[in-house]
Amino acid sequence: MKKKVKLFVDQKDLEVLCTDHNIINITGMIGSGKTTLANKYRDNNNYIVISLDCLYRGQDKENMNEDTSRINRILQKKFPNQNNERYFKQYYQEIINYIDNINKSVTYVLEGQHIYRYLSLNEIKGKVIVKRTCIFKCWKRSIVRHINRKKLELKNNQITKKQYYFNIWYWIRRRTKQLKYYDDFNKFLLGIEEN
Numbered sequence: 001m002k003k004k005v006k007l008f009v010d011q012k013d014l015e016v017l018c019t020d021h022n023i024i025n026i027t028g029m030i031g032s033g034k035t036t037l038a039n040k041y042r043d044n045n046n047y048i049v050i051s052l053d054c055l056y057r058g059q060d061k062e063n064m065n066e067d068t069s070r071i072n073r074i075l076q077k078k079f080p081n082q083n084n085e086r087y088f089k090q091y092y093q094e095i096i097n098y099i100d101n102i103n104k105s106v107t108y109v110l111e112g113q114h115i116y117r118y119l120s121l122n123e124i125k126g127k128v129i130v131k132r133t134c135i136f137k138c139w140k141r142s143i144v145r146h147i148n149r150k151k152l153e154l155k156n157n158q159i160t161k162k163q164y165y166f167n168i169w170y171w172i173r174r175r176t177k178q179l180k181y182y183d184d185f186n187k188f189l190l191g192i193e194e195n
Contacts, residue, residue, distance in 0.1 A: 003132070003189040005029070005182060011132035013037075016121065016192055022107045023099060023126025027115035029185055030178065031141035032131035038111040045106075052112025055091065067108075071098055088118035096125050116188040117181065121195055130189070135182055139175055146171045 003014065024041075026034045041047035054068045055075060064072075075091055092115075099108050108126075115124065147168055154164045 003193050004186050005132050005135060005189065007135050010134050010137065013132060014130040014189075014192060015127060016130070016195075017127050018121060018124045019126060021096070021099075021126035022104065023096075024107060024109045025115050025124055025126060025128040026109060026111040026131070027113060027128060027188075028131030028133060029135075029138045029181060030113060030175070031138035031145070032133035033141075034111050034113070034131055037129065037131065038109055041107075041109045047107050047109050049109040049111060050095065052110060052114045067098075071095055074098060085114070085118070088114050089123065092119060092123070113181075117184055121188075121191050130192070132189075135179065139179065142175050143172055146175075 003011075005011065024047075026037055028034050035051070038049045038051065042049050048065070048067050050068050050071065051064075054064045055072055071094070075094060078094060079087060079090065095110065115128065116130070121128070150159065150164050150167050153159045154161065159167070
């Protein structure tokens with residue numbers, strides 16, 4: 001499999017046009033640089049970025065915009081008390097319906113790992129950009145990001161040193177267990193290769 005993600009070597013992002021929808025989907029592993037890429041679109045009035053993390057357990061609140069808030073309300077009303085990861089295909093379709101019924105002069109950018117984890121290539125609308133950052137770099141970035149967040153909480157006396165060290169250890173273990181998601185990612189890449 002030529003497109004398979006590597007352990008220590010980054011590979012060029014893949015771009016695949018799936019349909020003619022005015023949508024850019026950015027996906028990849030945790031720590032692969034999805035948000036960094038999405039941020040290039042945030043300050044441009046021709047794009048509206050929807051962080052899929054904002055739709056999950058209230059994460060990524062700094063990237064919550066008006067459109068994301070509206071989509072969040074639609075999803076909560078339509079799918080109360082559902083496991084949002086298990087029903088992601090339905091969530092995605094609702095997001096597409098929302099986009100189809102509003103401003104056609106902008107391009108929507110959907111950013112999140114959920115795209116590769118829960119959708120096949122033929123279910124994605126618009127263009128998909130797949131970040132193929134190496135496994136080690138993703139693992140390291142995700143841990144460093146969490147450590148920096150916890151350092152700030154420690155500095156602001158929101159947590160104790162004991163809580164800080166426990167949390168760091170917990171996050172390292174959690175991110176290491178999540179390396180199994182690379183199997184899903186490589187299956188997604190194989191699907192691209194076969195099309």
